[in-house]
Amino acid sequence: EPEVTQTPSHQVTQMGQEVILRCVPISNHLYFYWYRQILGQKVEFLVSFYNNEISEKSEIFDDQFSVERPDGSNFTLKIRSTKLEDSAMYFCASSENGVGGANVLTFGAGSRLTVL
Amino acid sequence: SQQGEEDPQALSIQEGENATMNCSYKTSINNLQWYRQNSGRGLVHLILIRSNEREKHSGRLRVTLDTSKKSSSLLITASRAADTASYFCATTRHSGGYNKLIFGAGTRLAVHP
Numbered sequence: 001e002p003e004v005t006q007t008p009s010h011q012v013t014q015m016g017q018e019v020i021l022r023c024v025p026i027s028n029h030l031y032f033y034w035y036r037q038i039l040g041q042k043v044e045f046l047v048s049f050y051n052n053e054i055s056e057k058s059e060i061f062d063d064q065f066s067v068e069r070p071d072g073s074n075f076t077l078k079i080r081s082t083k084l085e086d087s088a089m090y091f092c093a094s095s096e097n098g099v100g101g102a103n104v105l106t107f108g109a110g111s112r113l114t115v116l
Numbered sequence: 117s118q119q120g121e122e123d124p125q126a127l128s129i130q131e132g133e134n135a136t137m138n139c140s141y142k143t144s145i146n147n148l149q150w151y152r153q154n155s156g157r158g159l160v161h162l163i164l165i166r167s168n169e170r171e172k173h174s175g176r177l178r179v180t181l182d183t184s185k186k187s188s189s190l191l192i193t194a195s196r197a198a199d200t201a202s203y204f205c206a207t208t209r210h211s212g213g214y215n216k217l218i219f220g221a222g223t224r225l226a227v228h229p
Contacts, residue, residue: 004158031215033217035219041221042204042219042220042221042222043159043204043219043222044219045217045218045219048215048216050215055215056216058216089156091158091159093159098215099216099217100146100147100208100209100215101146102146102147102164102166104161105159105161105217106161107158107159107160108158109157109158110156110157
């Protein structure tokens with residue numbers, strides 16, 4: 001069963017530091033997503049990415065965030081200067097085609113970010 | 117903003133009972149999906165229902181969609197302890213936000229042996 005893999009599983013960082021979270025989507029999927037979930041709260045959409053550019057982004061996804069597909073397999077989320085409130089579980093997901101076209105997301109297991 | 121909102125927030129039942137979770141949303145949608153999340157894990161897709169469908173089944177799962185009421189329900193029949201998880205509905209907008217799947221707050225289901 002193909003899966004989305006995420007690294008690291010847990011990262012602890014100091015406030016103000018840069019963090020890069022990595023994801024390897026399913027190989028034949030064309031759309032990529034980042035979501036975050038603060039402990040015990042809802043799963044919040046951050047950004048979707050297609051054809052090497054951002055397709056949609058939320059209000060949360062401000063200038064501190066960026067995404068990149070540096071090669072044919074990795075999809076990364078960078079947080080430039082972390083804040084305490086960035087502490088959350090970050091989920092990467094991918095889909096074969098866009099979700100508006102009735103395609104489903106396959107999620108990774110998540111990267112837990114703790115900002116001290 | 118258009119979001120799915122589930123109720124109840126938490127549901128506790130005995131094994132063998134049925135569990136019904138409801139979801140409401142605010143704007144016209146393309147489709148509605150249900151996902152499951154075991155504690156601390158990623159979300160797993162359960163079932164998708166398109167806006168022109170009224171009911172769908174998958175094993176012990178039954179999903180209904182009422183677009184006039186902007187609501188959906190997920191029924192899990194003959195529940196098992198392994199069904200213990202959080203369940204989320206998620207929607208994509210009919211116009212705008214085509215590649216944005218928005219999740220509700222979820223229902224935490226506990227099934228007791």
